[in-house]
Amino acid sequence: MEATVVIPALNEEKFIGDCLRSLRAQTVPAYIIVLDNGSTDKTVEIAREYADEVLVLPGLSLRDMKQLGVEKAKTPIVVTTDADTVVPPDWLEKILRHFSDPEVVAVGGPVMPLEPNTVSSLYTKSLSTIAQAGLLYDANMAFRRDVMLGSGGYAHFKRGWDWDLSSKLSRYGRVVYDPDAYVITDVPxxxxxxxxxxxxxxxxxxxxxxxxxxxxxxxxxxxxxxxxxxxxxxxxxxxxxxxxxxxxxxxxxxxxxxxxxxxxxxxxxxxxxxxxxxxxxxxxxxx
Structure with a gap:
């Protein structure tokens, strides 16, 4: 099943290369869209080496960038992650297999810290626990594009719009948590x-x-x-x-x-x- 990965970014030269290389190394290929918020470092230059499409959009909120990324996608499945996140080679394969069930509208998995310590480990564990309850975290989230857009998309919140979207999607079908489909992310x-x-x-x-x-x-x-x-x-x-x-x-x-x-x-x-x-x-x- 074809998928598009949407990644917002702002001054992420430290991480985005590793993020995009991990996506290019997937066992299942995907179209990659990076939406840059007007970076002043080498983020855009690095993104253009690996991404299929790079949009430079100064001044947009994180919510608006991701919404635009979903609208730009042409595939039936959209996957979201962050520029400071890396994924295992079979991450997309594990996520996409669930969409063979037509009842499944969204899939997510655990989040693990890039540099573990007591606080970052507790933080990511809490996000993973919440995801198990059906409220997925947008650094590790996939959904059917038509259902997402039909639900109204991301709410105009500064925080929590991924959880709000999970709740809305659950009205249209099953939201699945796959404990094996994990990502590794930086926790500032x-x-x-x-x-x-x-x-x-x-x-x-x-x-x-x-x-x-x-x-x-x-x-x-x-x-x-x-x-x-x-x-x-x-x-x-x-x-x-x-x-x-x-x-x-x-x-x-x-x-x-x-x-x-x-x-x-x-x-x-x-x-x-x-x-x-x-x-x-x-x-x-x-x-």
Whole structure:
């Protein structure tokens, strides 16, 4: 079955050569489209050595680049991965075999860290666990092109649009997780930091609930509120959230005497959590 691999890229000269060479070494050939977001390094030059098609598209979001890649594809199956990801020689073969079943609309597999450490290993393990539940990660995802486009495509989120797409595709047929169809990907330090912060705040929520601490509950809730808000494209960006949080903390200090101590501690924790989320993740989200 014919397939197109769609790869977005921005200043990926360190990794994209290995990524594309691993795709060219597949036991099953595929058409490769690289969508470059205006790289200032040698990404485009390297991509043109290996890819069938390279589109230079400065200013597009990651979501829009992948959506365009799917629309440009001419094959019935589209596979997505990242420029900092390498794949085993039989990766495509293992993925594509599932589409012989007409009920299957999407396939994904595990994600493994390129440079394993405690945080990166836990991060990729969590992604793989979520994928087993049917919410596939776009560094290791394949789907029927017509079904994907018919479902409305990628949602206009800054984060999580691959999970949203998995959910939409599941309405049209089976979403399959193949534990043998793994990829190996780089996990940037800022992504590890975000994951560690989310895990720490999950623990803080638990501690807050167990000890009935309004401040701990507020901070944990605020961090997740910041994450939720920043993940939706129509909501203003993190900097705006941080400005609102600072203004809220200022007003809270002015009216501290008018509210109960527990309410004050909860609201102070909530706003500080939103502010903390900004400082941890300000350079991660797409414009």
């Amino acid at each position: 330090f800022n992504r590890q930091l975000e994951f560690a912060a989310l895990a720490a705040n999950a623990g803080l929520l638990g501690i807050g609930a167990a000890t009935r601490s309004p401040g701990a509950l507020g901070f944990g809730s605020g961090f997740y509120l910041g994450a939720l808000g920043a993940s939706i494209d129509k909501v203003p960006d993190n900097l705006h959230h941080s400005q609102v949080a600072v203004a809220g903390l200022t007003l809270l200090s002015v009216f501290r005497g008018s509210i109960s101590p527990d309410t004050y501690r909860f609201l102070a924790g909530l706003l500080t959590g939103v502010l903390g989320h900004h400082f941890v993740t300000e350079d991660i989200y797409d414009p």
